[in-house]
Amino acid sequence: MIENYTFLTKTVQEVLKSQELSENKFLCGYAIKANQNYDLVVNAAKHTSFLEVSSKNDLDIIEQVKTELGSKMIICHGFKPASTSYFKKIVAMHKKGFTIIPVINSVTELYDFGSLDLKMSIGVRISAKVSFGGSKLPDRFGLTLHEIQQHFAYLTQHKTLSLTMLHMHVANTISDIPQRIQDFDDLFTVYEMMIKAEMKINYICTGGGLPERSYTPDYFYTEYYQKLIFRINQLTTAEYFPILLSESGRFLATETQFVVLKVIAEKNSNDDFSWYVLNGSAINLIPETVLDGNKHFPILPVNFIDRPSKTVICSGATCDQADFFHTQKINLPQIDKNDSLFVTIPGTGAYQESLLGSSRNTPGHCLIEATNELTITASGICSRTTKNDFLQTLGYTKQKSFFKWLFSR
Ligand SMILES: Cc1ncc(COP(=O)(O)O)c(C=O)c1O
Incomplete structure (x- = not known):
């Protein structure tokens, strides 16, 4: 900055x-x-x-x-x-x-x-x-x-x-x-x-x-x-x-933030590429791409960078058909069944979190697992994730249930 x-x-x-x-x-x-x-x-x-x-x-x-x-x-x-x-x-x-x-x-x-x-x-x-x-x-x-x-x-x-x-x-x-x-x-x-x-x-x-x-x-x-x-x-x-x-x-x-995700599944398509399913959601993590079809974020491999690559499209883990990170096919390292391939999306520091709004208090779309947030400074790395109780936020638990209070009036 x-x-x-x-x-x-x-x-x-x-x-x-x-x-x-x-x-x-x-x-x-x-x-x-x-x-x-x-x-x-x-x-x-x-x-x-x-x-x-x-x-x-x-x-x-x-x-x-x-x-x-x-x-x-x-x-x-x-x-x-x-x-x-x-x-x-x-x-x-x-x-x-x-x-x-x-x-x-x-x-x-x-x-x-x-x-x-x-x-x-x-x-x-x-x-x-x-x-x-x-x-x-x-x-x-x-x-x-x-x-x-x-x-x-x-x-x-x-x-x-x-x-x-x-x-x-x-x-x-x-x-x-x-x-x-x-x-x-x-x-x-x-x-x-x-x-x-x-x-x-x-x-x-x-x-x-x-x-x-x-x-x-x-x-x-x-x-x-x-x-x-x-x-x-x-x-x-x-x-x-x-x-x-x-x-x-x-x-x-x-440039102050970036996202790191793991490939949790590979799915062959009938086409000339594979789906790499990531443990997050494009809708939750880079919502600007949903609002603005012209906005694209690069996805880069973090490990296995010396391996031969294959043509893929990365999707999110939600059940939403529109949840993919890019529409153009890209090249990422090939993986075997038990490999943990990590990818990074750089440059997510502006607007992605603020547009997400209340999703940060719950795991977001489809309630898939929330991301862990880490702050990296010159003096080290610390976690700033506060595990919010999404059952409580959505009104399932008795304390602070706004909806129950509203409808009981
Ligand atoms: C009044 C005003 N100033 C500044 C900005 C920041 O714009 P940007 O992030 O493109 O620099 C905005 C964004 O909406 C705005 O509405």
Whole structure:
């Protein structure tokens, strides 16, 4: 994580200098939604420039790492109208002295924060167009250009709210650089409106979306930031150039985890390959592949690497026909009946666990055996699996049976 953070910071600083801008005009923070495990968040709080959160629960986590975080900024996304516990938590943490910036997602939120009579820095999210099935859909997050024009005076001349940040996050990982820069057009339009109104905007935040470093050449990041910084530089002068923020989730967290599985059965198919059945489930362990058919994870052998290979497809151990780890045939070492072949799936550190949600408290799909979780640090390996009683979670045992309590009322 920290290696990627340092790489990106240095890369962007070089780009800034090459365009005669101060190297302090870039900050990279960690979007904790990618992986909320303690070791990552505490590291990010210590070593990256700020944290990005999206819920009240995320903020509960931030309070746990407040010593490491110090006065660094916390940027709050997600919906947070006044009725939510998230809104109340933001206000409470602001009052406790945290540097917390809510990024306004709707006109309601703007007026909710505005009616507090509390001096606060805010950001505003600019609605992006979302590509969906070949067409562009309006984004449900943020304010449209029209809404910004309608509420311009409230946004820019409020007696307690101070607008310091413009934000846009475009879903999907950046692959086409010119297209992504163009996606930010509405953000740049709003920035120009602010300059014309003589408003000083401290931060332009372009959200996440940076691709995993393992699969991306270093020059990609240089080229992306060269074009992005050049575009923003056209709108302003070096003196007023805002601080550019990257809220990176995937880019920082992907390489922090990997999965190791064992082949528990080999099954010959009538086709030209064998099934290797693994002691886990693709649905439980790499759920992103189920949500996004374009997402693929490599599978590599851990042992028997000198053996002749055979063509296989790896499946999960659940009864779900769709539970396989890849659709393209791959080559793995041949095995005999009593051999224990282990395979590894690298780069599962971002989103896989958080998308899994409640499955982590139970063994997951088909209730197949849960995976053991180990934390590897410079000082050793420790287990962090807490064996949850799935019978209890599902309401079979008397204590804490939420369903029995509900239906007995
Ligand atoms: C507002 C915002 N910022 C940052 C991120 C992190 O994106 P990524 O993991 O692609 O870097 C997300 C992801 O959904 C997001 O919604």
